[in-house]
Amino acid sequence: MNENSELLLRHILDAPYPRDSQHSYFSPMNLLATKKSADEENFDKMKAAYDACLDEDKVRNLGTGPLLQVLDEIKKTYPVDDSANLEDAILLLAKYGVSALVTAGTGADDRDPDTVVVSVSAPWSFGLPSKERYEDEKLVEKYRAVVVEVLDSIYPEEYKDAYSKVIDLEKKLAAASPPTEDREDVTKYYNPMPIDEAANLTTQVNLKSLIQGLTPGNVDVGRVIVMTPDYQKELSSIISETEAKVLQSYFIWKAVQSFSGYIEADAIKPYKRFTNELVGKDPDSTPERWRRCVGHIDDGLGWFLSRFFVEKAFSAEAKEFGDTIINDIKAEFAKKLKAATWVDKATSKKAIDKVHNIVQKIGYPTKSPDIMDPSDLKEYYSSVNISTDTFFANALSVRQFAVGDGWSALGKPVDRDQWGMTVPTVNAYYNPPGNEIVFPAGIMQFPVFDVDVPAYMSYGAFGSVAGHELSHAFDSTGRHYDQIGNYTDWWSNDTVKAFEKRAECFVDQYANYTVPGPDDKPLHVNGRLTLGENIADAGGLSASFQAWKRRAHKKPNQDLPGLDHFTQDQLFFVTYSNWWCGKTRMETAIQRIYTDPHAPKWARILGTMANSREFRESFKCKEKKPTCQLW
Template structure:
C-alpha cells in the first residue's frame, strides 16, 4: 500500500492479530499475541541496544502444545513422528508455491506438529513482554544481558587504571547526567524551548508567501547540526561509493521518516486523525495559540512528502538507488535548498565533490514542487515539529506526554509505559560513546578463545560455501570462478575493531573522543553535542581514502552485517555470547546451528539479490552473464512467492502479506546460511565427533543443530509492531524465518525424517 490519496480520505487500513495462512481447523483456532533494531548492508535485524532494532513481527499461539523441555523427555520415536507430519503442514502452508501432492498416512494437524511452536512454545511461556516493549526475541535477551553487564561497570566504585581514567570519566559523566531525572525534570522543556527559539531566529514564520525559501538552507543546516533530519537526508553514507569502494561519497535522498514512522500510515484515516490531534496538542504547547499554525496543513504537507517517497523495496535496490549526479544537476532538481552551501559548510576545506549519489531523483523533483506550493509558515512549523519529535525523550515535561503515548501505541507498547532509566541511558551511551563503551564491555565479556573459535567457524563456512559454488550448475564457469575468488576475498572481523579506533588501546579511544565535551549535569546538551560530533566526524572523511578499519556496529551490539563494497563480514562481541555462541567446551552443533547460521547468513549476502551486483573487489558492476542472471532470477522468484504467502493481519482484519520482494535478500541469506553452516559442522564432526548433551540423548546431533537455530529466532510481537515491520523491515517475521528456512533445507528434512527431502526453494 502506498500513500496515494489525501490523509483525510477514508481507507480500509488493516487492523487485527497476526496470522499465518494455516488451512487446518485445529490450527486456525489458536489465539495469537503480538509483542516488541537496515538490512543496512545486510544485517540480521538485531541491532544492539536500540529497541527499534527488535521491532520485527512475531506471534504467540496458545494451545495443546508442549514446551521443548517437555519434549526432551519423550521418546525419539514420538519425536520423529511429529517431525514427519510437520513437513506436511509446511507444504500445506506453501500451497501457492508448491504443487499439492497426496500424503499418507493422514496429516498430524495438532499444535505438536508445528516445528516453530515445538522449539519456541516453552520460550514464549517463560518470557513476557514488559509494558515498554513492542517485541522481543532471543537477541533482545542477549542485548539486555549486555546492558546489565555494562550497568555494573558504570555503577562500580572501583578505580580504573590510570590509562582509562579519562575514558571512564567521560562515560560516567554522560551516564550520570542521563540518570539524574531530578535535574532533567526541573529543567522541563527549557532546553527544547531554547532550541526552537534558535530556529525562529534563523527561519521565521513571518512571511506567509507560498514558496518563500529565504533562509531555508540555513534552517536545514541548523537542523543537521542539531541531529534533526527534515526534507532531505544528506551526507557521507555508512558505506563508500558502490562503484568506487576506496572513495567516500555524499548521498542525498528522502529521510527515513517524514513524521509518522511508516509512510503507509498516512493512508489510515484513524491513525492520521489521532496523529493530527497529538500534533495540535503538543505543538500548541510549545508555540502557544498562534493562529498562523494550521496543523491540518502540516499533516497534508507530510502526506505529500510521504507520497513522493519511494517504498522501502525501491530504496534498498542498488539498481534503483544508485543515481550519480554532479552537484549542479542535484541543485537543479531542488533549487530552493542550496546543497552547495551545505557541502561547503560541512566538508573539509577545499573539498569539491565530483558527484553525489541521489537515491531518488523523483523525490527531489517532487520536493521542489511541494515546497513551491507550500506556505512558509507550514514549513516553519514542520521544522519545529521535527525538532520536538527528535528530542522528545531528552526532556521531562507534561508538554510532550501526548506524543510519547501516541508513539508508544504505534509501536505496540503500553501508551503510558516508560523504560527503566538506566536502560535508556546505556542505549544513549551506545549511540554517543560507543567505542568507549565497547572497550569496557570487551574487557569484561570476551576471550581470545572465543575469537579463535569464531574465526574457525567462519573459515569452515567459507570453505563449505566454495564447495557449494563448485556444485552450482546454473552458474557459468567464468562467473563461478570469480564467485569463488569473491568468497576468498571476503574479510572477516570478529569481536571489536583494532584500528579506527583500537578498542584495546585506551589512548586511542581517548584521542577519538577528544573533541567531544560531556557534562555530568546537562543531559540535553550532551545529546546535542554528540549529534554535532557525529555529523562533523562523518563529513570529515570526505576527500580521504575509505578507512577499511572502521566498524559500523559497536562491540556490545547483538547483530552482524555484510558490507558489499568493502567485502567484509562483521561479528561484534555482543552476538558471540550464549545462546548463539558457545565456547569450545560445548558441543559444536550448538555453535554452528546458531552462530554458524548467522555467519553463513552474512556470507550468503554476498550472493543475494543485492550482493550479487558487487564483484570480487566490491565494485558495483554487471559481472554476471545472462545465463547466470536468468538462473538466479528463476530460483529467486521461488523465494518471493514462498514468503509472500506469510501474512499478518492489519487494522481491519484483512491479511497483510509479507513483501516477498522486499525480504528476498534476507530469505536467500537464511537459506544459504543454514546450509553452509550444517555442511561445515558435519565436516568438523566427522573429524572430531561431538558428545551428546545429558538429558537430550533422544535427539540426534543433527536435530539439535536445527533446534539451536530455531531457538535463536524465538520471539513475541505485538500486532502494532508486526504491522509496522511488514511495511519497512527487509526481514521476514521471525516465525517465517524458522518455518521458511526449514522448508528450504534438505538437511532438516533428512534429520527429522520428513517424507519429502527436496527443499521448496533453493539457490545455494
C-alpha cells in the same frame, strides 16, 4: 543475550573505575601510569554522561527549557518572511543529526569503493514509521491531533492552523518517496550526477550551500549520488505549494520528534504516548531509566563502553573459535558456488574469488579507533563535551560529533578499518562495498556461542548467522558487487536470469505468510522487501550445517543430557530455531511488515526450514526437496 549484555553494561556503568584491571594493554609496566590515566579519564567521561542521563529529577525540572533553545534557533534561522532560506534550516537540523525535506550523507562510492562520496536522498522517515502508514486515515488523524497538541503546548496559539498542515506536508513527502523495498536496490538508487545538475532538481533548496555547510573546508564536492531523483523533482512542487509558516512548523516538529527522548515534560507526553501505542505498548509505559541511559551511552560513546565490555565478556579463545567457524563456512560456501549447475564456470570462479576475498572482522576494532588503546580512544572523542549536569546538551554534543565524524571522511580514502556496530551489539552485518562480514563480541556469547558447548549448538546459531552474513554477498543486493566491493555487472546474462528465476520463488513463498493487520485483516509479508534476508537465511543455514558436519566428522560432539530423543543433526536445527523464537505485539508486527527487510521471526524459522534439504532429511519429512533454493 541482549538482556545479559544490557545487564553487564549497567554493571560497568554503575561500578567505579576498575582499578584492578589486568588487561594486557597495561603492559609494559613503564607505560602503566600514562595509559591508566587516559583510561580513567575515558571512564570518567562516559560515567558523567551516564549519570547526567540517570538524573531524571534534574531532567524533569528543566522541562522543555533546553529544547526551546534549539526550537528558537530554528525560528531565527527560518523566519516566516522573505529572508528565509530553506537550506539554512535543513543545515541547522542536519548538524544535529535530524533529517528534514532532504537528507545528505557520506559513504563509499558503489562504483569506486575506496572513494568517499556524498549521497542525497529523501529522508528515511517522515514522521510515521513508513510511507505506507500515511494511507491509514484513522492513524493519520490521530497523529495529526498529537502534533497539534504538542506544538500548541510549546508555542500556544502561534500558528495553530499551520500545525495541522504539517501532516498534510508529511503525507505529500511520503507519497513522493520511493517504496521501502527500493531502498537497498542499488540499480535504482545509484544515480551519480554533477552537483549543479542535482541542485536543479529542487531549485528552492540550495543544495551546493547545504553540502558546503556540512563539508570540511578543504574539500570541494563536484559530484553526488542522487538516490531518489523522482522525489527531488516532486519536492520542488511540494515546496512551492507550502506556506512558510507550515515549513517553519514542520522544521520545529522534526526537532521535537528527534529530541523528545531527552526531555521529560508534560508538553511532550502526547507524542510519547502515541509512539508507545504505535508498537502496542501501554501508552504511559516507560523503560527503566537505566536501560534508556545504557542505550544512550552505547549510541553516543559506544567505543568507550565497548572497551570495558570486551574486558568482561570476550577472550582470545572466543575470537579464535569465531575465526574457525567463519573459515569453515567460507570453505563450504565456495563448494556450493562450484556445485551450482545454474552458475556458469567463469562467474563461479569470480564468485569463489569473492568468498576468499571477504574480510572478516571479529570481536572488536583495533583501528579507527583502537578500542584497547585508551589514548587513541581519548583522542577519538576529544571534541565531545560532556557534563554531569546537562543531559540534553550532552546528547546534542554527541550528535554533532557523529555528524562531523561522518563528513570528515570526505577527501580521504574509505577507512576500511571502521566498524558500523559497537562491540556489545547482539547483531552482525555484511557491508557490500567493503566486502566484509562483521561480528561484534556482543553476538558471540553464551548460549549460542561458546567454546565449551557441543559444536552443533554454536554452528546451529552463531554459525548460521555467520553463514547468513556471508550469503548476503550473493543475495539480490550483494551479488551486484565484485570481490573488491565494486558495483559492476560481473555475472553472465544467463546466470543472472537463472538467479532471478530462483529468487522469485522466495518472493512468492514469503508473500504467503501473513500477520493480523488492522481490523484483523491479514497483512502479507512483503516478499520483495525481505528477499535479500530470506536468501541469506537459507544459504547461511545450509553452509553452516555442512561446515558443522565436516568438523564433527573429525571431532565428534557430545550429546546433551535429557535430549537423547533428538539426533545431533536435529539439535542443530532446534538451536537455530530457538535463536529466532520470540513474541511480538500485533502493532509492532504490523509496523515491521512495512519497514523491516527481515520477515517476522516465526517466518524466518518456518520458511528457512522449508527451504532446507538438510532439515527435511534430519526430521525424515516425506518431501525432501526444498521449497526454494539458491545456494
